[in-house]
Amino acid sequence: MTSRIGVVTFPGSLDDRDTQRAIRLAGAEPVALWHKDKDLKQVDAVVLPGGFSYGDYLRAGAISRFSPVMETIIAEAKSGLPVLGICNGFQVLTEAHLLPGAMLGNNHLHFICRDQKLRVENSATAWTADFAAGQEIHIPLKNMDGRYVADARTLDMLEAEGRVVFRYVAGADEEAGAVPGVGHNPNGSLRDIAGITNETGSVVGLMPHPEHAVESLVGNGRTDGLPFFTSILKRLVSA
Amino acid sequence: MARVVVDVMLKPEILDPQGQAVQRALPRLGFEGISDVRQGKRFELEVDGPVDDAALARIHELAETFLANTVIENFTVKVEEEK
Numbered sequence: 001m002t003s004r005i006g007v008v009t010f011p012g013s014l015d016d017r018d019t020q021r022a023i024r025l026a027g028a029e030p031v032a033l034w035h036k037d038k039d040l041k042q043v044d045a046v047v048l049p050g051g052f053s054y055g056d057y058l059r060a061g062a063i064s065r066f067s068p069v070m071e072t073i074i075a076e077a078k079s080g081l082p083v084l085g086i087c088n089g090f091q092v093l094t095e096a097h098l099l100p101g102a103m104l105g106n107n108h109l110h111f112i113c114r115d116q117k118l119r120v121e122n123s124a125t126a127w128t129a130d131f132a133a134g135q136e137i138h139i140p141l142k143n144m145d146g147r148y149v150a151d152a153r154t155l156d157m158l159e160a161e162g163r164v165v166f167r168y169v170a171g172a173d174e175e176a177g178a179v180p181g182v183g184h185n186p187n188g189s190l191r192d193i194a195g196i197t198n199e200t201g202s203v204v205g206l207m208p209h210p211e212h213a214v215e216s217l218v219g220n221g222r223t224d225g226l227p228f229f230t231s232i233l234k235r236l237v238s239a
Numbered sequence: 240m241a242r243v244v245v246d247v248m249l250k251p252e253i254l255d256p257q258g259q260a261v262q263r264a265l266p267r268l269g270f271e272g273i274s275d276v277r278q279g280k281r282f283e284l285e286v287d288g289p290v291d292d293a294a295l296a297r298i299h300e301l302a303e304t305f306l307a308n309t310v311i312e313n314f315t316v317k318v319e320e321e322k
Contacts, residue, residue, distance in 0.1 A: 059308055066305070095308065102310040107256050149253060149311060188254065 003236040005229075006033040006043035008073070008089075010053035010064045015086065015211055019049045022211040026229030028236075035067040044236045045082040045126070046073055048089025050142075050209055060103055060145040061091030070096060082126040082232055083203045087143055090195070090205030099196055099205050100158070101150030106143070107188025108181065115220050116141035116186060116208050117171025118194050121164050125201035126235045128165060130227035136169060137224035141208040146187035148196075148207075155191055166195035166206050241290045242319040243298050247307045248279035282306055283319075290318050 005023045007030055009016045020030035031043050035053075040046070054063035064070065074096050077083045085093040093099045106112060115138050120131040131137070150158070158164050169192070170184035185192050187207070195206025210225030219225075249255050255277050262276035282302075286294060299316055307314040 058306070062305065062308065094310075100310075102308055104253070104311065105256060107254060109256050109260060147254075151252075188256075 003028045003045070003233055004031045004041070004043045005029070005232065006031045006040055006046040008033045008035060008046065008048050008069055010035045010051065010067065010088075012051050012053040012055055013049050013088070014051035015049040015209065016051070018209075019047050019086070019211040022214040022225065022229050023047070025214050026226060026233050028229065028233045033069055035064065035069050038068045038072045040069075040072055040076065045084070045232050046077075048073075048083065048085040048092050049211070050087030050089060053088055053092070056088075056145065059091075059095065061088060061093075061095040064088075064092045065095040074098060077198075077203055080200070080202055082235065084127050084228065084232070085203075085205035086209055086211065087146075087207055090207055091145060093203065093205040098203050099198060100154050101148055101196070103145050103207075104147040104149055105145050106147055106186070110182075111142070111144045112146070112182065112186050113140070113142040114186065115139075115171075116194075117169050117184070118166045118208060119169045121167055122162050122197065122201075124162075125165055125197045125204050125231075127204045127228050127231050129231040129234060131231070136171075138171065138220060138222055139208045139210050139213040139225050140220050141186055143187065143207055146189065146207045148187075148189035148193045150190065155193075158193075158196055159191070161199070163197050163199075164191070164193055164195075165197050165204055166208075167192045168194050241286050241321065243284045243286055243290060243295070243316060244319050245282040245284065245298070245302045245306050245314055245316050246279060247282070247302070247312050247314045249277065250311060250313055253311050280306075 023030040123133040210228040212219040213225035258277040
């Protein structure tokens, strides 16, 4: 029996189907989870996909965080259920305090959509084991509220504990579709942080979209996003 | 019926690009002498029944857990006098 990975659909989720597809391509079984449903259908891991759940009303992720499915996910994540939050999913994870810090509007006030270069800083999490530490990857980025902020003490703790998982770095594709004047850091995130993890490496959140880079035929033509899904599959199979 | 107002503001150390954009537009509109603008949110809650200490405590909890994200925002709760 293959591993079952749940993908939550909130009202306003956009990338739930792409995420299910990425999971299938990696060899696991995607399981659709509904925001009103507390039942996780015995999944082994959960992905919170990108989009604009509840229209980003109040704050991005703030209303989704109190949905019935999140009650169960928050409780299960605290006892080890692997969770990946992509874009809006990352915002939900910070609002749920499963990850520290918060997400705010891009510092340049524009929506940004481009191919983004990242450096994998931590390849020991449940979702990044198939990368090499220091590896540089390109995956699409598309967001309005991508500015990661936390107080200096929290940032120092994340760095000291190796919990910064991805950082924005300069790449040749940087200007493709870029907002004028926006450099390698696409949103003003503190210390160029693109993604972080919890104490145990089971919960990971990032702004860019690995599920859009899993096949050479479509998306950005790269498969740099696939290792997210093969990493978790290996973890689940060996567990 | 009484009204309770919750004001939510970004903490002073958090960059507010929206407020900055508003501030930069002011000279074009002929408003001089405003050196900084910060933008916040105001929630007006119509409360059924009396606004006693227990009700205010509940609203404080609501503001702390939901209306504001205290990682990045501060909030105040005040009861609006009936007109």
